Amino acid sequence: MKLLAIVLALLIEQVRPLAVARWVHAPLRSVADACSHRFYAGRTGSAAFVWLACVGSMTLATLVLNGVLGAVHPVLAVLFNLLVLYLTLGFRHESHYFTDIHLALGMGELDRARQLLGQWRGESYPDATDDEVARLAVEEALLAAHRNVFGVIFWFVVLPGPAGAVMYRCADFLVRRWRTTLSSVEHAALDRFSRRAFALIDWAPARLTGITFAIVGNFEDAILCWRTQAAKWADSSSGIVLASGGGALGLRLGLPIRQSGQLVERPELGAGEDVRVESMQGVIGLLWRALLMCVLVLTLMYVVVWVAP
Numbered sequence: 346m347k348l349l350a351i352v353l354a355l356l357i358e359q360v361r362p363l364a365v366a367r368w369v370h371a372p373l374r375s376v377a378d379a380c381s382h383r384f385y386a387g388r389t390g391s392a393a394f395v396w397l398a399c400v401g402s403m404t405l406a407t408l409v410l411n412g413v414l415g416a417v418h419p420v421l422a423v424l425f426n427l428l429v430l431y432l433t434l435g436f437r438h439e440s441h442y443f444t445d446i447h448l449a450l451g452m453g454e455l456d457r458a459r460q461l462l463g464q465w466r467g468e469s470y471p472d473a474t475d476d477e478v479a480r481l482a483v484e485e486a487l488l489a490a491h492r493n494v495f496g497v498i499f500w501f502v503v504l505p506g507p508a509g510a511v512m513y514r515c516a517d518f519l520v521r522r523w524r525t526t527l528s529s530v531e532h533a534a535l536d537r538f539s540r541r542a543f544a545l546i547d548w549a550p551a552r553l554t555g556i557t558f559a560i561v562g563n564f565e566d567a568i569l570c571w572r573t574q575a576a577k578w579a580d581s582s583s584g585i586v587l588a589s590g591g592g593a594l595g596l597r598l599g600l601p602i603r604q605s606g607q608l609v610e611r612p613e614l615g616a617g618e619d620v621r622v623e624s625m626q627g628v629i630g631l632l633w634r635a636l637l638m639c640v641l642v643l644t645l646m647y648v649v650v651w652v653a654p
Contacts, residue, residue: 346423347502348643354430355636362437369432373518376403381523385535392538399519400542404512411506422506429507433514434497436632439465439489443625446482450475450622472603480620483628484598487558487590488583490632492517495557496550498639513550516543544582551582554635555589561634562593566616574599577612584614591615594627 363369380398385391407429415422442465449458458478459470465485470478496517500509519539555575559567570592571585578584578599591598595617601610618624 346419346426348640348647350423350426350430350507351434351498351501351643352640353427354434355436357427357431358435358437362441363431363435365438369514370518373515374522377519377522381535392534395535396519396538396542400512400515403515404508407511408504408506408508411508415506426507429510430497430501433507433510434501435493436490436636438493440486443482443486443489443628446478447622447625450479450625469605470603471606476619476621477602479622479625480596480598480600481602483594483596483620483625484587486628486632487586490635491551491554491586494632494636495554495639496547498643499550499553500546502643513546516546519543544580547582551585555585557635557638558586558589558593558631561638562590562631563595564593566595567592570615574612574614578614588614590631591617594624594631596620596624596627 377399380395384395384398411422411425414425442461446458446461446465449455449461455475455478458475459473462473462478462481462485463469466481470481473481496513497510500513501507503509504512516539520543523536523539555567555571559571567589570588575581575584575588578587587598591614594615597613597615597617597619599611599614601608603609
Protein backbone atom coordinates (compact mmCIF):
# COMPACT_ATOMS: atom_id res chain seq x y z
CA MET A 346 0.00 0.00 0.00
CA LYS A 347 2.75 2.44 0.90
CA LEU A 348 4.72 1.74 -2.27
CA LEU A 349 1.60 2.26 -4.39
CA ALA A 350 0.85 5.54 -2.60
CA ILE A 351 4.40 6.83 -3.16
CA VAL A 352 4.40 6.00 -6.88
CA LEU A 353 0.93 7.44 -7.45
CA ALA A 354 1.73 10.63 -5.51
CA LEU A 355 4.89 11.21 -7.55
CA LEU A 356 3.04 10.62 -10.82
CA ILE A 357 0.14 12.89 -9.90
CA GLU A 358 2.52 15.59 -8.71
CA GLN A 359 4.36 15.52 -12.03
CA VAL A 360 1.10 15.89 -13.98
CA ARG A 361 -0.54 18.41 -11.66
CA PRO A 362 1.94 20.22 -9.38
CA LEU A 363 0.55 21.36 -6.05
CA ALA A 364 0.36 25.03 -5.07
CA VAL A 365 2.48 24.39 -1.98
CA ALA A 366 2.41 27.97 -0.69
CA ARG A 367 -1.38 27.89 -0.48
CA TRP A 368 -2.18 24.33 0.56
CA VAL A 369 0.84 23.43 2.72
CA HIS A 370 2.85 26.45 3.86
CA ALA A 371 -0.09 28.72 4.70
CA PRO A 372 -1.83 26.23 7.06
CA LEU A 373 1.47 25.25 8.69
CA ARG A 374 2.38 28.92 9.13
CA SER A 375 -0.93 29.59 10.87
CA VAL A 376 -0.49 26.65 13.25
CA ALA A 377 3.16 27.47 14.00
CA ASP A 378 2.46 31.14 14.69
CA ALA A 379 -0.56 30.36 16.85
CA CYS A 380 1.41 27.88 18.96
CA SER A 381 4.41 30.17 19.38
CA HIS A 382 2.26 33.15 20.38
CA ARG A 383 0.07 31.18 22.76
CA PHE A 384 2.50 28.85 24.52
CA TYR A 385 6.02 30.25 24.21
CA ALA A 386 7.47 31.85 27.36
CA GLY A 387 11.11 32.23 26.37
CA ARG A 388 12.50 29.10 28.02
CA THR A 389 13.89 25.89 26.56
CA GLY A 390 11.19 23.88 28.30
CA SER A 391 8.40 25.91 26.76
CA ALA A 392 10.18 25.77 23.39
CA ALA A 393 9.97 21.98 23.54
CA PHE A 394 6.28 22.22 24.48
CA VAL A 395 5.55 24.55 21.54
CA TRP A 396 7.39 22.24 19.13
CA LEU A 397 5.47 19.22 20.42
CA ALA A 398 2.22 21.15 20.23
CA CYS A 399 2.84 21.84 16.54
CA VAL A 400 4.52 18.68 15.30
CA GLY A 401 3.12 16.20 17.80
CA SER A 402 -0.49 17.25 17.46
CA MET A 403 -0.49 17.12 13.66
CA THR A 404 1.38 13.80 13.63
CA LEU A 405 -0.99 12.27 16.17
CA ALA A 406 -4.05 13.60 14.34
CA THR A 407 -2.79 12.06 11.11
CA LEU A 408 -2.17 8.73 12.80
CA VAL A 409 -5.63 8.64 14.40
CA LEU A 410 -7.44 9.70 11.23
CA ASN A 411 -5.60 7.08 9.20
CA GLY A 412 -6.60 4.41 11.73
CA VAL A 413 -10.24 5.48 11.69
CA LEU A 414 -10.41 5.52 7.90
CA GLY A 415 -8.68 2.14 7.71
CA ALA A 416 -11.25 0.68 10.12
CA VAL A 417 -14.09 1.99 7.97
CA HIS A 418 -12.61 0.71 4.70
CA PRO A 419 -9.01 0.00 3.56
CA VAL A 420 -9.53 1.99 0.37
CA LEU A 421 -10.18 5.13 2.42
CA ALA A 422 -6.84 4.67 4.18
CA VAL A 423 -5.08 4.28 0.83
CA LEU A 424 -6.70 7.46 -0.47
CA PHE A 425 -5.74 9.30 2.71
CA ASN A 426 -2.14 8.13 2.38
CA LEU A 427 -2.14 9.35 -1.21
CA LEU A 428 -3.53 12.75 -0.21
CA VAL A 429 -0.98 13.25 2.56
CA LEU A 430 1.89 12.27 0.26
CA TYR A 431 0.62 14.62 -2.43
CA LEU A 432 0.77 17.44 0.14
CA THR A 433 4.17 16.55 1.58
CA LEU A 434 6.13 14.79 -1.16
CA GLY A 435 7.30 15.96 -4.56
CA PHE A 436 10.13 16.95 -6.86
CA ARG A 437 8.27 20.01 -8.06
CA HIS A 438 7.70 21.78 -4.75
CA GLU A 439 10.78 23.91 -5.41
CA SER A 440 12.20 22.55 -8.67
CA HIS A 441 10.58 25.31 -10.72
CA TYR A 442 13.16 27.70 -9.28
CA PHE A 443 15.99 25.47 -10.48
CA THR A 444 14.45 25.10 -13.93
CA ASP A 445 13.83 28.84 -14.29
CA ILE A 446 17.35 29.72 -13.11
CA HIS A 447 18.86 27.21 -15.54
CA LEU A 448 16.81 28.68 -18.38
CA ALA A 449 17.68 32.29 -17.44
CA LEU A 450 21.40 31.53 -17.27
CA GLY A 451 21.23 29.68 -20.57
CA MET A 452 19.67 32.76 -22.19
CA GLY A 453 22.23 35.13 -20.64
CA GLU A 454 19.69 36.74 -18.28
CA LEU A 455 21.97 36.93 -15.24
CA ASP A 456 19.91 39.56 -13.39
CA ARG A 457 16.78 37.44 -13.62
CA ALA A 458 18.72 34.37 -12.44
CA ARG A 459 20.00 36.35 -9.44
CA GLN A 460 16.48 37.46 -8.61
CA LEU A 461 15.09 33.93 -8.80
CA LEU A 462 17.92 32.60 -6.64
CA GLY A 463 17.23 35.31 -4.06
CA GLN A 464 13.55 34.38 -3.95
CA TRP A 465 14.46 30.71 -3.52
CA ARG A 466 17.07 31.13 -0.79
CA GLY A 467 15.64 34.23 0.92
CA GLU A 468 18.82 36.28 0.38
CA SER A 469 20.09 38.74 -2.24
CA TYR A 470 22.90 38.12 -4.73
CA PRO A 471 23.41 41.34 -6.71
CA ASP A 472 27.11 40.65 -7.34
CA ALA A 473 27.01 36.91 -7.98
CA THR A 474 28.53 35.67 -11.23
CA ASP A 475 26.71 33.19 -13.47
CA ASP A 476 28.87 30.34 -12.12
CA GLU A 477 28.14 31.33 -8.52
CA VAL A 478 24.42 31.44 -9.24
CA ALA A 479 24.65 28.01 -10.86
CA ARG A 480 26.59 26.60 -7.89
CA LEU A 481 24.10 27.90 -5.33
CA ALA A 482 21.19 26.61 -7.43
CA VAL A 483 22.80 23.15 -7.53
CA GLU A 484 23.24 23.18 -3.75
CA GLU A 485 19.66 24.25 -3.15
CA ALA A 486 18.35 21.63 -5.60
CA LEU A 487 20.19 18.83 -3.78
CA LEU A 488 18.88 19.98 -0.41
CA ALA A 489 15.35 20.50 -1.73
CA ALA A 490 15.27 16.99 -3.21
CA HIS A 491 16.38 15.59 0.13
CA ARG A 492 13.80 17.55 2.13
CA ASN A 493 10.90 17.16 -0.27
CA VAL A 494 11.47 13.60 -1.47
CA PHE A 495 13.94 11.32 0.25
CA GLY A 496 13.43 12.50 3.83
CA VAL A 497 9.65 12.33 3.47
CA ILE A 498 9.78 8.84 1.93
CA PHE A 499 12.03 7.55 4.74
CA TRP A 500 9.68 8.57 7.54
CA PHE A 501 6.58 7.63 5.56
CA VAL A 502 7.93 4.08 5.37
CA VAL A 503 9.19 3.93 8.97
CA LEU A 504 6.17 5.22 10.91
CA PRO A 505 2.62 3.83 10.70
CA GLY A 506 0.42 5.28 7.98
CA PRO A 507 1.33 8.74 6.68
CA ALA A 508 2.23 10.07 10.16
CA GLY A 509 5.96 10.02 9.40
CA ALA A 510 5.57 12.19 6.30
CA VAL A 511 3.59 14.77 8.28
CA MET A 512 6.10 14.75 11.14
CA TYR A 513 9.08 15.30 8.83
CA ARG A 514 7.40 18.03 6.80
CA CYS A 515 6.21 19.92 9.89
CA ALA A 516 9.59 19.69 11.63
CA ASP A 517 11.37 20.94 8.51
CA PHE A 518 8.92 23.80 8.10
CA LEU A 519 9.31 24.97 11.71
CA VAL A 520 13.09 25.29 11.30
CA ARG A 521 12.72 27.60 8.33
CA ARG A 522 9.73 29.47 9.74
CA TRP A 523 11.16 30.23 13.16
CA ARG A 524 14.64 30.98 11.83
CA THR A 525 13.33 33.79 9.61
CA THR A 526 10.54 35.23 11.78
CA LEU A 527 11.79 34.97 15.37
CA SER A 528 14.89 37.13 15.52
CA SER A 529 14.60 38.53 19.06
CA VAL A 530 16.79 37.22 21.86
CA GLU A 531 13.85 35.91 23.89
CA HIS A 532 12.85 33.64 21.00
CA ALA A 533 16.33 32.16 20.53
CA ALA A 534 15.44 28.99 22.47
CA LEU A 535 12.54 28.29 20.13
CA ASP A 536 14.72 28.54 17.03
CA ARG A 537 17.49 26.53 18.68
CA PHE A 538 15.19 23.70 19.81
CA SER A 539 13.50 23.39 16.41
CA ARG A 540 16.90 23.04 14.72
CA ARG A 541 18.08 20.43 17.21
CA ALA A 542 14.85 18.44 16.92
CA PHE A 543 15.00 18.42 13.13
CA ALA A 544 18.68 17.47 13.18
CA LEU A 545 17.72 14.38 15.21
CA ILE A 546 14.83 13.54 12.87
CA ASP A 547 16.98 14.09 9.78
CA TRP A 548 19.98 12.08 11.02
CA ALA A 549 19.10 8.81 9.27
CA PRO A 550 17.42 10.26 6.14
CA ALA A 551 20.41 12.50 5.38
CA ARG A 552 22.78 9.53 5.51
CA LEU A 553 20.55 7.40 3.31
CA THR A 554 20.34 10.26 0.82
CA GLY A 555 24.14 10.51 0.83
CA ILE A 556 24.49 6.77 0.23
CA THR A 557 21.95 6.93 -2.59
CA PHE A 558 23.80 9.78 -4.31
CA ALA A 559 27.02 7.80 -4.02
CA ILE A 560 25.51 4.65 -5.57
CA VAL A 561 23.95 6.42 -8.56
CA GLY A 562 26.93 8.75 -9.09
CA ASN A 563 30.68 8.63 -8.53
CA PHE A 564 30.76 6.32 -5.51
CA GLU A 565 34.38 6.73 -4.41
CA ASP A 566 34.42 10.53 -4.60
CA ALA A 567 31.01 10.82 -2.93
CA ILE A 568 32.06 8.69 0.05
CA LEU A 569 35.46 10.38 0.32
CA CYS A 570 33.92 13.88 0.30
CA TRP A 571 31.30 12.79 2.84
CA ARG A 572 33.96 11.46 5.22
CA THR A 573 36.39 14.36 4.91
CA GLN A 574 34.22 17.42 4.29
CA ALA A 575 30.67 17.05 5.68
CA ALA A 576 31.66 17.79 9.29
CA LYS A 577 33.03 21.19 8.25
CA TRP A 578 29.58 22.41 7.20
CA ALA A 579 27.51 24.33 9.77
CA ASP A 580 24.60 21.87 9.52
CA SER A 581 25.89 18.30 9.56
CA SER A 582 22.91 16.79 7.71
CA SER A 583 23.09 19.38 4.94
CA GLY A 584 26.84 18.87 4.83
CA ILE A 585 26.39 15.14 4.18
CA VAL A 586 23.86 15.76 1.39
CA LEU A 587 25.99 18.44 -0.30
CA ALA A 588 29.35 16.72 0.12
CA SER A 589 28.09 13.37 -1.20
CA GLY A 590 26.09 15.08 -3.95
CA GLY A 591 29.06 17.16 -5.07
CA GLY A 592 31.33 14.12 -5.04
CA ALA A 593 28.79 12.03 -6.95
CA LEU A 594 28.47 14.76 -9.59
CA GLY A 595 32.18 15.55 -9.75
CA LEU A 596 31.51 19.21 -8.86
CA ARG A 597 32.95 21.62 -6.32
CA LEU A 598 30.25 23.06 -4.08
CA GLY A 599 30.41 25.27 -1.01
CA LEU A 600 33.23 27.86 -1.32
CA PRO A 601 32.92 31.57 -0.42
CA ILE A 602 29.94 33.47 -1.87
CA ARG A 603 28.87 37.09 -2.09
CA GLN A 604 25.54 37.25 -0.32
CA SER A 605 23.47 40.26 0.76
CA GLY A 606 26.36 42.64 0.11
CA GLN A 607 29.05 40.74 2.02
CA LEU A 608 31.45 37.87 1.51
CA VAL A 609 30.37 34.68 3.30
CA GLU A 610 33.15 32.18 3.93
CA ARG A 611 32.14 28.55 3.41
CA PRO A 612 34.23 25.35 3.26
CA GLU A 613 34.64 23.46 0.01
CA LEU A 614 32.40 20.46 -0.55
CA GLY A 615 32.53 17.91 -3.34
CA ALA A 616 35.39 17.42 -5.76
CA GLY A 617 36.21 17.86 -9.41
CA GLU A 618 35.24 20.74 -11.70
CA ASP A 619 33.82 24.12 -10.83
CA VAL A 620 30.07 24.37 -11.36
CA ARG A 621 29.11 25.84 -14.74
CA VAL A 622 25.74 26.52 -16.27
CA GLU A 623 26.20 23.34 -18.31
CA SER A 624 26.67 21.35 -15.08
CA MET A 625 23.09 21.96 -13.98
CA GLN A 626 21.66 19.37 -16.36
CA GLY A 627 23.68 16.64 -14.66
CA VAL A 628 21.98 17.43 -11.34
CA ILE A 629 18.58 16.58 -12.78
CA GLY A 630 19.90 13.23 -13.99
CA LEU A 631 21.41 12.42 -10.59
CA LEU A 632 18.17 13.18 -8.75
CA TRP A 633 16.03 11.10 -11.12
CA ARG A 634 18.43 8.15 -10.83
CA ALA A 635 18.34 8.47 -7.05
CA LEU A 636 14.53 8.49 -7.06
CA LEU A 637 14.32 5.46 -9.33
CA MET A 638 16.74 3.59 -7.09
CA CYS A 639 14.64 4.49 -4.05
CA VAL A 640 11.48 3.13 -5.70
CA LEU A 641 13.35 -0.01 -6.80
CA VAL A 642 14.61 -0.69 -3.26
CA LEU A 643 11.13 -0.22 -1.83
CA THR A 644 9.75 -2.59 -4.47
CA LEU A 645 12.30 -5.25 -3.57
CA MET A 646 11.49 -4.81 0.12
CA TYR A 647 7.80 -5.27 -0.66
CA VAL A 648 8.51 -8.43 -2.64
CA VAL A 649 10.66 -9.91 0.12
CA VAL A 650 8.26 -9.08 2.95
CA TRP A 651 4.87 -9.67 1.37
CA VAL A 652 5.29 -11.84 -1.72
CA ALA A 653 8.17 -14.21 -1.02
CA PRO A 654 7.16 -17.36 0.94
